[in-house]
Amino acid sequence: MRVISRIYTVLFAVFLLAPIIAIAGGSLTTTNYVTFPPKGLTLHWYLQIFQQRESIGALGLSLAVGVAAATLATILALPVGIALTRFKTRLNSVVYLVIMTPAMLPSVFLGLAFLVLYSPMGLGATPLGLLAGHVMIATPFALSLILVGLSAFDGTLENAARSLGASPSRAFLLITLPQISWSLAAGWAFAFMISFGSLEISLFLSTSTLVTLPVQIFMALEWSPLDPALTAISSGLAIITLVVLVVAARFVNLERFLKRA
Amino acid sequence: MTDQRAAASSAVAHLTVEGLELSFGSHRVLNDVSFSIAEGERLCLLGPSGCGKTTTLQVIAGFLQARAGSVHVAGQAIDRLPPEKRNIGIMFQNYALFPHLSIFENIAFGLRMRRLPSAEIAQRVNEALRLVRLAHAAQKQPRQLSGGEQQRIAFARAVAIHPSLLLLDEPFSNLDARLRIEMRDELLHLLKPLRIATLMVTHDQEEAMAIADRVAVMRAGRIEQIGTPQSVYSTPANLFVAQFVGESNVLEGTVVAGTVTETRLEAEGLGPLSARAYAGLRQKDQVKVLVRPERISLLPAGAASREPGWNYVPATLEEIVFLGHRTECRVVAGARKLMAWQTGGDMQALRPGDQLVAAWRHDDTLVVPKDVP
Amino acid sequence: MIQAGSARARLQWLLLIAVPLLVFGVFYCAPIVNLLRLSFAIADSPTGGSYLPRFDLYTKLLGDEYFLEIVWRTVRLSVLTTLACAIFCYPVSLVVAQSRGWAQTCLFIVLLMPLMTSVTVTTYGWLILLGQAGFINAVLIGVGILDRPQRLLQNETAIVVGLMQVLSVFMVLSVAAALQSVDPNHVRAARSLGASPWSAFWRIVFPQSLPGLRTGSLLVFSLSMSAYATPGVLGGPRLKFVSFLIYQQAMQLLDWPRAASMAVLLLIVTTGMLGLASAYGQLKAWRQQRAQSAGLAMTATSQAGAA
Numbered sequence: 001m002r003v004i005s006r007i008y009t010v011l012f013a014v015f016l017l018a019p020i021i022a023i024a025g026g027s028l029t030t031t032n033y034v035t036f037p038p039k040g041l042t043l044h045w046y047l048q049i050f051q052q053r054e055s056i057g058a059l060g061l062s063l064a065v066g067v068a069a070a071t072l073a074t075i076l077a078l079p080v081g082i083a084l085t086r087f088k089t090r091l092n093s094v095v096y097l098v099i100m101t102p103a104m105l106p107s108v109f110l111g112l113a114f115l116v117l118y119s120p121m122g123l124g125a126t127p128l129g130l131l132a133g134h135v136m137i138a139t140p141f142a143l144s145l146i147l148v149g150l151s152a153f154d155g156t157l158e159n160a161a162r163s164l165g166a167s168p169s170r171a172f173l174l175i176t177l178p179q180i181s182w183s184l185a186a187g188w189a190f191a192f193m194i195s196f197g198s199l200e201i202s203l204f205l206s207t208s209t210l211v212t213l214p215v216q217i218f219m220a221l222e223w224s225p226l227d228p229a230l231t232a233i234s235s236g237l238a239i240i241t242l243v244v245l246v247v248a249a250r251f252v253n254l255e256r257f258l259k260r261a
Numbered sequence: 262m263t264d265q266r267a268a269a270s271s272a273v274a275h276l277t278v279e280g281l282e283l284s285f286g287s288h289r290v291l292n293d294v295s296f297s298i299a300e301g302e303r304l305c306l307l308g309p310s311g312c313g314k315t316t317t318l319q320v321i322a323g324f325l326q327a328r329a330g331s332v333h334v335a336g337q338a339i340d341r342l343p344p345e346k347r348n349i350g351i352m353f354q355n356y357a358l359f360p361h362l363s364i365f366e367n368i369a370f371g372l373r374m375r376r377l378p379s380a381e382i383a384q385r386v387n388e389a390l391r392l393v394r395l396a397h398a399a400q401k402q403p404r405q406l407s408g409g410e411q412q413r414i415a416f417a418r419a420v421a422i423h424p425s426l427l428l429l430d431e432p433f434s435n436l437d438a439r440l441r442i443e444m445r446d447e448l449l450h451l452l453k454p455l456r457i458a459t460l461m462v463t464h465d466q467e468e469a470m471a472i473a474d475r476v477a478v479m480r481a482g483r484i485e486q487i488g489t490p491q492s493v494y495s496t497p498a499n500l501f502v503a504q505f506v507g508e509s510n511v512l513e514g515t516v517v518a519g520t521v522t523e524t525r526l527e528a529e530g531l532g533p534l535s536a537r538a539y540a541g542l543r544q545k546d547q548v549k550v551l552v553r554p555e556r557i558s559l560l561p562a563g564a565a566s567r568e569p570g571w572n573y574v575p576a577t578l579e580e581i582v583f584l585g586h587r588t589e590c591r592v593v594a595g596a597r598k599l600m601a602w603q604t605g606g607d608m609q610a611l612r613p614g615d616q617l618v619a620a621w622r623h624d625d626t627l628v629v630p631k632d633v634p
Numbered sequence: 635m636i637q638a639g640s641a642r643a644r645l646q647w648l649l650l651i652a653v654p655l656l657v658f659g660v661f662y663c664a665p666i667v668n669l670l671r672l673s674f675a676i677a678d679s680p681t682g683g684s685y686l687p688r689f690d691l692y693t694k695l696l697g698d699e700y701f702l703e704i705v706w707r708t709v710r711l712s713v714l715t716t717l718a719c720a721i722f723c724y725p726v727s728l729v730v731a732q733s734r735g736w737a738q739t740c741l742f743i744v745l746l747m748p749l750m751t752s753v754t755v756t757t758y759g760w761l762i763l764l765g766q767a768g769f770i771n772a773v774l775i776g777v778g779i780l781d782r783p784q785r786l787l788q789n790e791t792a793i794v795v796g797l798m799q800v801l802s803v804f805m806v807l808s809v810a811a812a813l814q815s816v817d818p819n820h821v822r823a824a825r826s827l828g829a830s831p832w833s834a835f836w837r838i839v840f841p842q843s844l845p846g847l848r849t850g851s852l853l854v855f856s857l858s859m860s861a862y863a864t865p866g867v868l869g870g871p872r873l874k875f876v877s878f879l880i881y882q883q884a885m886q887l888l889d890w891p892r893a894a895s896m897a898v899l900l901l902i903v904t905t906g907m908l909g910l911a912s913a914y915g916q917l918k919a920w921r922q923q924r925a926q927s928a929g930l931a932m933t934a935t936s937q938a939g940a941a
Contacts, residue, residue, distance in 0.1 A: 001831070005725050008729075009726050009729045012723075013744045015799065016745065016802060017747060018759065019755070019756045019760045019799065020759055022759040022769060023755055023758060026762050036762050076653070076658075079650040080650070082650055087647040095651055098655070098662075098663065099658060102662060105860070106877060107860060108862050108877040108881055108897065109669075109898075109900065110666075112884050112894065113665035113897075114665050116668060116669055116890055116894070117668045156353050156357040157357050159353070160351065162343070163347075163349060163419075164345075165345045166345055171345075179360065179361060190750075193750040198752070199752060204884070214755075217754045218754045221757075221867060225761055230758075234754065234758050234759075237751070237752055241750050242751075245743055245747065246743060
């Protein structure tokens, strides 16, 4: 029974990874059109990326927005997390709901809402508007992970620090923060991945000059889906995501998510 | 309550707690809690869970604010001070050692907060480590130490700051039975020479009696009785104290007469008994009559001598349980069942059904008010 | 945990949430409220310049056959995806709940990759695999099941498969979390009382995993309803989802109010379906309780009668 379920899981894993493997494999082909399995192996198309200004531009924008959005999301989520775990009030559920709902609402709904209001605000076609939208969808993920870290933190440690002479802020900086730093890192990583991979929000908030990588790929899919260069840059996107995910997994004790839920 | 006021005025009270009141919502957690601790004295708050002992500790430490009442240390009111300014050493129930700091840094933490020069910090930390005999563990991490060792480090950390008051929160509840006794002795040996005013909180009466100079028995936010372990044990103020501290056989009774030397009672289902003289008892008062199991001797039925100052009640042995260090005998006396604990080996001959006489001193008959508020 | 009874504690709480809540208020809550308002408006200009509250848009939409057809497809395929996830993910949850150490970490990474990797990459990957000249066709022809490449794309199955791939992680983790909370002693107790392994699982473990199935289904269903890229690319121009319509209305036809009302309707339908499902669950529980108390009443009367 155990063997069967293990085999099934492996097959399921293959199913989950199949498209990504296809992209990675297809980008290595020597032919002028994408084929999987690839005919021959070459990194030619990856090197080509650096020749295409649009691709590099889109990649750069996605990385910049991703880093900025993740950082802002973590900065916003931390005080909220502290407020939710330290203080007991009915308003907490309201605050929690407000911050978490961007992850639950349809992204097209959100993209439209942002576009409609950011435009009269003067943010319509600007990087700032794009960043704002990304921060909104990334913060729920940062908060989720930070809450895990804060709930797992033993509050008596801070009490001990205070009894030994540490002011509340020093106790937080010296004792609490090091203990929850793993959840801050994980929150940042997930916020980054959400922003980096986000499509629908970026679709609504992009312009012809302000194109994130997912949007560029998506648009290109209509015209030239079998272009290996497109496949290569898509593969690049997947690789960056994988690297961040693996690094985050090293930080985080993933078992805690099962216990918490 | 007069017990503790008297103690407060005679010795130099180092910690004085007066009239603490605290409620969580409609639940009254502290109800006029007052006591004091002299310099170098060890007081233990003893009571079941939920009685408010830990809450009292937290108010003194500054983590909770009482609605009313005051806390004074060495004559100074500390109510308004935040925890970090109170200079109180705390040993937490789960030790609360900082996981990401070494043992050395854990103990040094309080000293760093006080901005002491590094040389002095090093000296004090090493002194504290030597005190608890863990000098070799300075560079280790808390998770590398056993439970007992972690506790000793927690102690070292609390005393390294030379606190004016030491608070111990259920220090032994995380240890297994054998370790508990070892650590109890160790803690006592550490505390005595330090002569810091100490407040310990526990639900285990043996620990309380072993460590404390005085014991304060708490229930539902009130202090029921404060006194030395001996006085609390031998003259409990009410039924709750009598049953929480040590074991008791409990009987209903009526006061028949009171003289200068003894009190005569009619115990329901058992017959006439005598107790020592109690002030404040009147004829026909309804009371509870208590006898501790270890005070009852079981004699063979035919034993002739009836000495003055003793109660004698005919009893039939019902059940006998050998525990090693003592033998627990349940006897039927009159219409009641009594538990008698016997030590010594001469219980081999006893069998259920044997006719015996249960005997105990008048002075070992305790009388407490019938109703517990 | 500090009770927010004291004024000082309230102030601290307020200071902590003030800035985040303000940011969210301006950049998130305001746009949503604005969108709702817009959906009741007539468009004089592309940005909906003048506002006369009307419910026209909603009534028009609800009467629009084309729109309803798309809503129906979206709902139908979302339900299918949810069911498929519930069935196919369950065995994986069992393995995840029992795995430890690096094996578990690997599983997590594999489960999270499809979600974290941009949806453009995953749909693109399916394009390559399911295309006429794609891998799957080639394998099936090679093995002999097909003689000619089949059209594997631009149909509903492709959409469901694509959605399943991205959303499985939610179902797996929800169920795995519920499974982990099952006390292994319960199973041992059942076995000691004579239950076979299958029986012990079905009677003891499975019922306790149902809350996980419910949470997972909730997540998978809502996210399927909101899907944009996966149905768009894998379903082709004929099999649209509601999200695509919204995008089209807003960005191509520039009719923001209409797009807004579509978006709101999408939200209502999604929440409505979830509400129905939970109401159904409540109804079943209530019926069970009534049956139980009826049974008790009957035994009581029969005993009273016998006495």
